Amino acid sequence: MIYMLLRGMVIGSEAMQIEADAGKNIGDPLLSSSLFLATFFFFAYFWRRIGQTLGMQVWRIRIQNPDGFKVNWSQCLLRFFGAAVSAVCLGLGYLWVLWDKEKLSWHDRFSLSRVVYVPAPPSEKKKKK
Numbered sequence: 001m002i003y004m005l006l007r008g009m010v011i012g013s014e015a016m017q018i019e020a021d022a023g024k025n026i027g028d029p030l031l032s033s034s035l036f037l038a039t040f041f042f043f044a045y046f047w048r049r050i051g052q053t054l055g056m057q058v059w060r061i062r063i064q065n066p067d068g069f070k071v072n073w074s075q076c077l078l079r080f081f082g083a084a085v086s087a088v089c090l091g092l093g094y095l096w097v098l099w100d101k102e103k104l105s106w107h108d109r110f111s112l113s114r115v116v117y118v119p120a121p122p123s124e125k126k127k128k129k
Contacts, residue, residue: 003030003031003034004016004031040076040077040080043076043079043080044073044076044077044080047063047070047071047076047079048070048071048072048073048076049070050062051063051064051070051071052118060117060118060119060120061115061116061117061118062115062116062117062118063079063113063114063115064113064114064116065112065113065114066112066113066114071111071113075111075112075113076111078107078110078111078112079107079108079110079111079113080107081107081110082105082106082107082108082109082110082111083107085106085107085110086105086106086107092106093105093106093107094106
């Protein structure tokens with residue numbers, strides 16, 4: 001959004017409308033790069049900080065190293081690209097957990113990380129009873 005606002009200020013909204021009508025902004029490399037970086041940093045920030053994105057918190061799963069510590073930036077990058085490869089291969093990398101002895105996906109293996117379940121806090125266990 002910031003990129004589009006800045007671009008509109010530079011070339012004008014009329015020029016942007018003409019480009020949009022002609023379909024020229026579909027392959028904009030700067031926009032594509034910005035979206036890629038924003039997506040990567042969203043996931044990497046949460047994986048590095050607490051091991052979970054917002055959705056992962058709901059599902060009570062977390063990303064961590066095999067020794068239980070938080071993943072580092074290089075692991076986040078490998079995991080991000082590995083997940084893209086898993087998806088491009090028609091989801092086979094995600095489905096791999098069904099056949100893997102350790103229940104690891106391709107991006108788990110690429111990044112040397114694990115998805116683990118987070119137990120419910122004691123206060124929530126009491127509410128269910």
